[in-house]
Each structure stands twice: as structure tokens, then as C-alpha cells.
Amino acid sequence: MKIEVNGEQRDVAATNVGEALAELGLGEARVATALNGTFVSAAARDGTALSPADRLEVLTAMQGG
Amino acid sequence: MRDFYGETLKTPMMLGTARFPSPAVMEAAFRESGASVATVSLRRERGAGQAFWDMVRGLGVHLLPNTAGCHSAREAITTAQMAREYFQTDWIKLEVIGNADTLQPDPFGLLEAAEVLCADGFKVFPYTTEDQVLAARLVDAGCRVLMPWGAPIGSGMGLNNIHGLRTLRAAFPDVAMVIDAGLGLPSHAAQAMELGYDAILLNTAVAEADDPAAMARAFAMAVQAGALAATSGPMGMRDMAVPSTPLIGKAWL
Numbered sequence: 137m138k139i140e141v142n143g144e145q146r147d148v149a150a151t152n153v154g155e156a157l158a159e160l161g162l163g164e165a166r167v168a169t170a171l172n173g174t175f176v177s178a179a180a181r182d183g184t185a186l187s188p189a190d191r192l193e194v195l196t197a198m199q200g201g
Numbered sequence: 202m203r204d205f206y207g208e209t210l211k212t213p214m215m216l217g218t219a220r221f222p223s224p225a226v227m228e229a230a231f232r233e234s235g236a237s238v239a240t241v242s243l244r245r246e247r248g249a250g251q252a253f254w255d256m257v258r259g260l261g262v263h264l265l266p267n268t269a270g271c272h273s274a275r276e277a278i279t280t281a282q283m284a285r286e287y288f289q290t291d292w293i294k295l296e297v298i299g300n301a302d303t304l305q306p307d308p309f310g311l312l313e314a315a316e317v318l319c320a321d322g323f324k325v326f327p328y329t330t331e332d333q334v335l336a337a338r339l340v341d342a343g344c345r346v347l348m349p350w351g352a353p354i355g356s357g358m359g360l361n362n363i364h365g366l367r368t369l370r371a372a373f374p375d376v377a378m379v380i381d382a383g384l385g386l387p388s389h390a391a392q393a394m395e396l397g398y399d400a401i402l403l404n405t406a407v408a409e410a411d412d413p414a415a416m417a418r419a420f421a422m423a424v425q426a427g428a429l430a431a432t433s434g435p436m437g438m439r440d441m442a443v444p445s446t447p448l449i450g451k452a453w454l
Binding site: 143162165166167173175193195196199200201 | 219221240241243244245266276282283284286287288
């Protein structure tokens with residue numbers, strides 16, 4: 137299905153957030169995730185189903201003031 | 202020094218990690234500043250996150266994640282939740298921006314987000330103005346730290362409203378307060394500490410100096426001087442001159 141990952145269209149076979157991260161090569165990466173603007177904790181990723189056109193944000197540490 | 206949600210900071214200096222010319226220069230600035238807190242953020246993963254995470258952990262200071270760039274309570278709340286998991290801290294520098302030019306806080310969104318986050322166990326450091334009514338509402342929401350701006354973020358103008366900042370300090374004697382944003386020179390930092398503030402938060406003034414490490418040291422010295430002055434009973438101001446040399450015993454010439 138087509139979903140948006142960090143603002144870019146992606147075609148994924150994954151059916152949940154955890155599978156999507158693995159498919160994107162971020163299965164082991166230290167990241168924080170949100171789906172359609174709502175926080176998805178690391179523990180909840182496998183149990184959070186994806187639907188077409190979902191917006192997945194995958195964030196990491198960055199410089200900040 | 203007042204404590205920050207139970208934590209006593211070794212120095213009254215918080216330093217941002219953005220805008221430095223290189224990671225090595227940033228690390229040198231942290232060493233010279235003696236900063237006890239580093240602010241960090243979350244952004245979209247593009248491959249550099251792990252290295253930065255390893256580096257900031259190596260600084261050996263408290264991490265204070267921010268919600269920079271958020272323009273609504275909802276965005277800020279989600280960002281705070283993500284930051285808590287990523288950075289493994291309940292501390293959050295809560296920014297809800299209301300104006301793109303001044304980067305002024307949106308007081309309504311800020312209060313809404315602070316209420317939700319405090320209730321959810323976050324230790325909220327709200328980036329606010331010197332508005333005393335808003336400060337009272339933030340304290341009512343559960344904030345035990347307030348971070349009023351000195352001037353707009355990145356402007357380097359110093360303390361734009363000294364009267365307002367002095368009034369705010371006096372109004373909440375038990376609340377730890379940090380001057381966040383707008384400081385450009387060490388003298389601004391000294392002035393903030395002289396007013397009785399508990400710490401300052403810097404970024405651009407150090408990161409964009411020609412020699413960030415030296416400027417960090419200059420700020421560290423200024424903060425120390427200001428804090429010492431604040432506890433040393435500064436003299437009151439007068440309108441007229443008062444001679445310091447005694448008049449008694451002056452020769453008749």
C-alpha cells in the first residue's frame with residue numbers, strides 16, 4: 137500500500153508500523169515514531185496497523201536550541 | 202540555587218547544540234562553558250541521528266529536548282511524547298510558537314500543552330514571555346520551572362524588558378527561572394543573573410561567535426559574576442550623586 141514516510145510517498149508491503157520500519161531498513165535504528173500525528177511508542181509499533189495514505193513520521197536526535 | 206524538578210545544577214548554564222560550525226567546536230564550547238544542560242531536538246531520520254545521540258550523551262550533561270518549530274499544542278504534545286521515549290527523560294523544553302517573525306510563544310497553545318504534559322508526568326520547562334498572568338497559569342498547570350525570553354530567539358538583543366523580568370522574578374520566589382532566548386553578550390547573561398534568575402539558556406551567541414569556545418568561557422565567567430552579585434546585596438540606585446570620598450577633613454585651600 138502507499139503511505140507517506142517523513143513526507144515522501146512510499147509503497148510498502150508492511151501492515152503495521154514495526155514492519156514498515158524493518159522494511160525501510162530502520163528496524164534496529166534508534167528512532168521515535170508517530171502515525172497521523174499521534175505518538176506510537178516502540179512497544180506499540182507491531183500492534184499499530186497501517187492503512188493506505190497514512191502519514192508515518194520517523195524521527196531521531198538532532199541539534200537544537 | 203533553586204532546583205529544577207529536584208535536580209540541582211552544577212552551573213547555571215544551559216547551552217544549545219545547534220548552529221555550531223562542527224561537532225568538535227560544539228564539544229569545546231561545552232567544555233569551556235561548563236554548561237550543565239544541553240538542549241536537543243527531534244527531526245526526521247536522515248542517517249545522522251545515531252552519531253549525534255552518541256555525541257550528546259558523551260557530553261555528560263542533562264539533556265533537555267525541545268519542541269522547537271511546533272505551532273500547535275497538538276504538535277508539541279506529540280513531539281514531547283516522542284522525545285521522552287527517545288531521550289529517556291521527562292524533561293521537555295516546551296515551545297509553542299505563535300508568530301513566525303518574532304518566534305513569540307503562543308500563550309494559549311503553550312498553556313494547553315503544558316496542562317496536558319504536566320498531567321502526563323512530564324517535567325515541563327515552558328518557553329514563555331515575561332507575562333505574569335500566563336506565568337501564574339503555567340505554575341497552576343504544574344510547571345515548576347519558567348523560561349521567559351530575554352528577547353526574540355536568535356536576536357542577540359539581551360533583556361528587552363528588564364522591569365517585566367524583575368517583576369516576574371519577584372512574583373514567583375519559589376519557582377526556578379531561566380532566561381531563555383535573545384542573549385547576545387556575556388553582559389546580558391550577567392544582568393539576568395543579577396536580577397535573581399537561576400540560569401540562562403544560550404545557543405546562537407556562542408555557536409555563531411568567531412571563537413565559540415572562548416565566547417562560551419566569557420559567558421561562564423559572566424554568569425558566575427552575576428550570580429555572586431545577586432547574593433551580595435547590590436546597592437540601590439539614586440538619582441543624585443553621593444561623594445564616595447569623605448568630606449570630613451578636607452583641607453581649606
